[in-house]
Amino acid sequence: MIAETVCSAVSAAGLGIAAVTAYRKRFLAAARVAAYALVPVGLVMTGIVGWLADTAFSPTAWAGFAVLGCAWLLFMITRAVERRGGGTRKERRAARAAQREAAAPGAPASALEPAARPATRRPGAEPRSSQGADDFSDIEAILKKHGI
Known part of the structure; x- marks a missing residue:
């Protein structure tokens, strides 16, 4: 009214x-x-x-909005965890299948478990010891090219 x-x-x-x-x-x-x-x-x-x-x-309506908010929050958390876990379910499933095929047919069940993810590196990132030698060889090549 x-x-x-x-x-x-x-x-x-x-x-x-x-x-x-x-x-x-x-x-x-x-x-x-x-x-x-x-x-x-x-x-x-x-x-x-x-x-x-x-x-x-209506308190019932507000409780419903709270439940919807919790559901949305759970969806967002699971998406963030999935993205951080390395790929989609299909990619992880394919990796496990490839690992099973690579394992010997008579191998124990523990051999079929997925291995830990290898550490990822940025492209071009190398250990410091080998990086220093490459840098100087590049510089030497440039100096020789210009006759210095």
Whole structure:
């Protein structure tokens, strides 16, 4: 009841502003303001305002929103863990199948377990000891090329 009254008052005020705007010969702006002013009345007439008011003051509805929030949070956490785990389920399944095929047919069951993931390195990253020698050889090649 209160929500309908407030929406009606907002619409009446908006139509008043539209009338003043039209009086000032700004008809396009007045039509736009009138359109916005009619939206609350339309929402009341369709029953959406009553539904929203019932939902806003319902503890069951808020509990439902909390459950939906928890579900969304669980989806996001599982996606983050899956991405961090290294690939999709299909990729991990294919890797396990390839490992099983590589294992000997008479091997014990422990041999069929997936091995730990190898440490990943950035492309071009090498240990410091070999990197220093390569850098100097590149520099020597450049200096020889220029005759120095």
